[in-house]
Amino acid sequence: MNDVALTLKNIDFRYGQSEKVNEALFIFENLHLYLRKGEFVSIIGPSGSGKSTIFRLITGLEHSDAGTILIDGKETGNRLGEVGYMPQEDLLMPWRTIIENAALPLEIQGMKKVQAYHKVRPLLAEIGLGGYEDYFPKDLSGGMKQRVSFLRAALTGSHVLLLDEPFSALDAITRISMQEWLLKQWRMLEKSILFITHDVNEALFLSDRIYVLTGYPKKPIQEITVPLNRPRQLLDLNKPKMLALKDQLIGQLRGGSR
Ligand SMILES: Nc1ncnc2c1ncn2[C@@H]1O[C@H](COP(=O)(O)OP(=O)(O)OP(=O)(O)O)[C@@H](O)[C@H]1O
Ligand SMILES: [Mg+2]
Incomplete structure (x- = not known):
């Protein structure tokens, strides 16, 4: 697929040495996700569900035990240099x-x-x-x-941007203007963005698709396509189908911490 900017295939990962393996250190088993060129995809999930770990695997700061990570369809040695990465800290x-x-x-x-x-x-x-x-x-x-x-x-x-909760420290009004600014940059610079957030509204407003890491690996990662055209207005989030989706996502996040 040449329209895919980033692919994670069959990723297994746990923190710690293999001889000390235990359930608590287990993070991913057979994880799959992808980002199309020019797409905006969010990852949401409770604290500790492994969101930042996905970025550390993509950038090569952590190494998976199994599986493949491809950027523009290619395996490369130095992925940190291939992506724009904004870490959580x-x-x-x-x-x-x-x-x-x-x-x-x-x-x-x-x-x-x-x-x-x-x-x-x-x-x-x-x-x-x-x-x-x-x-x-x-x-x-x-x-x-x-x-x-x-x-x-x-x-x-790089055209692939990994943004780990980039707006979490902002007040509500600045956050909205940064979200709008980000969408403008995304369109203008034709980036492919993978975006981590705790904020369901933010994920719905910004994303084409959302990966929900709730209860993973016991439950599979859920993938949701956001049913909104672009350009979007914040008021679009008040449409009945969006309110229902928001309730569903919040319910999943509340019900499914690790
Ligand atoms: N260096 C590490 N060594 C061992 N375990 C770690 C390490 N870093 C993270 N973990 C564990 O891996 C799990 C996932 O951590 P991660 O930072 O990916 O979560 P997160 O979804 O980004 O959480 P948050 O929303 O709080 O940022 C947690 O249980 C955490 O304790
Ligand atoms: Mg994190």
Whole structure:
């Protein structure tokens, strides 16, 4: 399938050494998931259900015990370099200013500093960080750091973006404007996005499909196609079929922690 950006096939994974294997360390058995080119897919599931672990497997920070991970249909040695990854914990470099942090992927791609800053400056302003370019991460709030970290991931050359709860530290209003900004970037930059969130509304508003990791591996991962056309309005979430889907998902999340 050449329209697939990312595939996980038959993945087995557990944390810890094989000689110490026990049920509690078990994470995935025969996990399958995929992301089409240009698609926006969310992963939702209770805390501890393995969402961030999926990203660590994709980036190669953890190694699966069995199975295959393909990017654009190919197995590659250095997957961390092939995807734009925003980890759950903020990994900004404390010794670099905000603009230096955000511009890092452009510099790695060989762009001159002056050009990189020229490109990043208006983007920082768009995400509400105009005027903070020369601050250091320690001088920003959690939500502001999240936005820088998000921009940095979005600026990597890769068309596959892995975003691990990128907006969890934001207040409701900033979160909505970041979601809208993300959709705009997604369309404009033609990225394929895998997005982790705890927020059912966020997943429904943003995604083409949603993977639900509830009670996995006892229950199979559920896959839901969001029945909304694009462009979307937040008010679309109030349609009866969307309210019913939201109730169903919340019920699954509440009923199915590991
Ligand atoms: N380095 C590790 N060593 C051993 N177990 C780990 C390690 N990292 C995570 N785990 C365990 O693996 C399980 C899944 O963790 P993971 O971080 O993937 O969950 P999550 O779904 O992202 O949770 P949250 O929503 O809280 O971020 C948890 O039970 C966790 O305790
Ligand atoms: Mg996590």
